[in-house]
Structure formats: C-alpha cells, structure tokens
Amino acid sequence: MKDGGEPEFLVLDYVTITRDPRTQLVVTSRCTPEAAGILETVGRFRDGGVHYLRQPHDMPVEQQRHYATAAAQALLLAGFSVFLDPSLNTLATPDGDRAAAHRYLDQLAERASKATDDKQVAEVLAEVAAPTEGLLSHLVQTLITTWATWSQRTEGALSKEDLAMRLMDTTSVLSRGGDEIRHIRNQAAAAKPAAQQPPAPPGPAASPPARGR
Known part of the structure; x- marks a missing residue:
C-alpha cells in the first residue's frame, strides 16, 4: 500500500x-x-x-x-x-445453531415482556404458533418425525411401543395447543384498544373545620 x-x-x-x-x-x-x-x-x-x-x-x-x-x-x-x-462448513461451531435459537427465544421473551398493547402481544403469539413458520409448528413436526422413526424400531417391545404412543399423544396435545394459541392471537389482533376514560371531575372542596367558640 x-x-x-x-x-x-x-x-x-x-x-x-x-x-x-x-x-x-x-x-x-x-x-x-x-x-x-x-x-x-x-x-x-x-x-x-x-x-x-x-x-x-x-x-x-x-x-x-x-x-x-x-x-x-x-x-x-x-x-x-x-x-x-x-x-x-465443518469448521462451524457445533453449538452455533443452538446458541442462535436460544438468543432468538430470549429476544422473543423480551418482546413479550415489553408488549404494551394487544397488537404487540399478537405479534409475539404469531411467532410462537404461526401455522407453518411458528416455533410450535416446527417443534410439533420434529416430535412427529421422532415418533415415526422411533415407532418403526419398537416392534415387539411393548414398553417402547407404549412410550412411543405416549410421545405421540403429547405431541397431539401440543398441536391442539397451537390451534388455541392461534385463536387467541387472532382475537388479540382484532381487539380494539380500550378507550381512555376521561379524568373524573374534582370533588367539592372540603370545608375548613369549624373553630370552637
């Protein structure tokens, strides 16, 4: 140079x-x-x-x-x-994706703690339970994949079959919970902001105490 x-x-x-x-x-x-x-x-x-x-x-x-x-x-x-x-990239940090996911969840929790109106609450709920891109949808899909591959390897093992079915039942509960969260989110998004109440008029001034004679 x-x-x-x-x-x-x-x-x-x-x-x-x-x-x-x-x-x-x-x-x-x-x-x-x-x-x-x-x-x-x-x-x-x-x-x-x-x-x-x-x-x-x-x-x-x-x-x-x-x-x-x-x-x-x-x-x-x-x-x-x-x-x-x-x-x-084999040189990437193995836990990089996990750390990024944790940071995202922390940021989402911070957004939730700072939400000041129904719209902001709805935005957080959308991140959690959007039909295809939401966190819960990805979690449910991961659990379904886990159950499907696990159940194929549990032939003849009744205890493992029972565990696999319990996993699927729990996954179904999470999926239904996602539907309910989306319903709540839609209601929160449609909610109108509460009208501010006008300040109450001041009450009558208190009379000074009478002096004793």
Whole structure:
C-alpha cells in the first residue's frame, strides 16, 4: 500500500459452493481454470456441465462437507473470495445453531415482556404458533418425525411401543395447543384498544373545620 493510498486486496474471483436443493448435489458455479483446478484437486469436484462443477453423486454427506470445506479453505489461501454454504462448513461451531435459537427465544421473551398493547402481544403469539413458520409448528413436526422413526424400531417391545404412543399423544396435545394459541392471537389482533376514560371531575372542596367558640 502506498503512503496515503488505499489498501490493495488480491481477489481473483468469487466462488460459491452450495448444495442444490433439488438433487442434493454439492455444486459450484463455473469459475476460472485456477479455481476449478483447486476444486477438482482438493474438493473432489468434477465437470457437471456448461455452468457448474459438482461432487460425485455417490459421495457420502460427511465426505461432501469435508471436501467442500477443504476446497473453500484452499481457495481462500489462493486469494479467491468464497461463499461456502453454512451447512457444508465443518469448521462451524457445533453449538452455533443452538446458541442462535436460544438468543432468538430470549429476544422473543423480551418482546413479550415489553408488549404494551394487544397488537404487540399478537405479534409475539404469531411467532410462537404461526401455522407453518411458528416455533410450535416446527417443534410439533420434529416430535412427529421422532415418533415415526422411533415407532418403526419398537416392534415387539411393548414398553417402547407404549412410550412411543405416549410421545405421540403429547405431541397431539401440543398441536391442539397451537390451534388455541392461534385463536387467541387472532382475537388479540382484532381487539380494539380500550378507550381512555376521561379524568373524573374534582370533588367539592372540603370545608375548613369549624373553630370552637
């Protein structure tokens, strides 16, 4: 950097490594020959067509993540600007998602504690129990998935079958609770703000006590 000048950065190209939602293949857009060489050597990428490179179809998920992370690190060291899908990053903090979820819940609780009208209460309840994106809906779906996979492994074990059914019954209660919360939320959103009562007129002034004669 020259004295008084701007810093100089060596960025040869921009490379995106992500997972295709339709095929679940790890892919990257077409890039310079040097970047492609790094992707092929370090990340096990292959020519996937005119516009992209891809990892092999039969590569296990953990290997996909391992080689994608390694390729991203090698590209960064070579001076490329890289976007790596967080789901492929093996260097991410394992508890990062949990910590973020806890922060979100803490922020939601703070919003609830500071709500000053029915509209703000309704907004908090919507975050909790929205039909598809609400916290409770995601929780119910997770429990249903847990029950479905667990019940398939409890054949012949009556005690485990009983536990799995109890889990499903509890999940059903949570689902019905979500319906009730949504009903409450709708009523809160439709509620009109309470009209402010005019201040009561002042009462008659008290007479001074009579003096004794």
